Amino acid sequence: MAVDEQNELPEATQREAELQMQLDGLQIQVTELHKTREEANPELSSEFQSLKEKFSEHSKQLEQSAEKLSQLKLENLDLRDEN
Template sequence: MDKHDELPKATQREAELQRKIDDLQGQVTGLHRTQEETNPELSSEFQIQKEKIDEHSKQLEKSAEKLSQLESENLTLRDENQALNAASNKKRQFRTQVPPHADSGNT
């Protein structure tokens, strides 16, 4: 029995698939190189568009962070507003429940 036969079938299959993946990656790299050599204008336009997308992605990320910050501030202000409303309602209820002073001139 040689070493190749000793490997479990799954390991043999993994090795075979890895070789195929490596071959495909080599082919893709070759195609990219050929594309760049064949049409450099298209390649430079692609690079320009990629840079624009990267910049827009950064702006979008900043906007998402700002939105998250504003949402957090909004929740804080809402909670503060609810607390103030609750305190105001308690004061109003207290004023309506307390009878007028007995010494208001009726003695």
């Protein structure tokens, strides 16, 4: 059994080295992904803020249009009553 254990040790060490290399590669990829995300986020944040402002403007315009429509409907009813 001592011979088998000696043969297994180098294989286990080799496998551990392979796994460590894979882990190192994955850690590099994760680091690169984090950097990419950090670089992209300011652009996305800026675009989101711009869209949010446009949405707010359109919402205000829609609200004003709804009020105007309501006024016109009332005027229309008044004119019908006069006729």
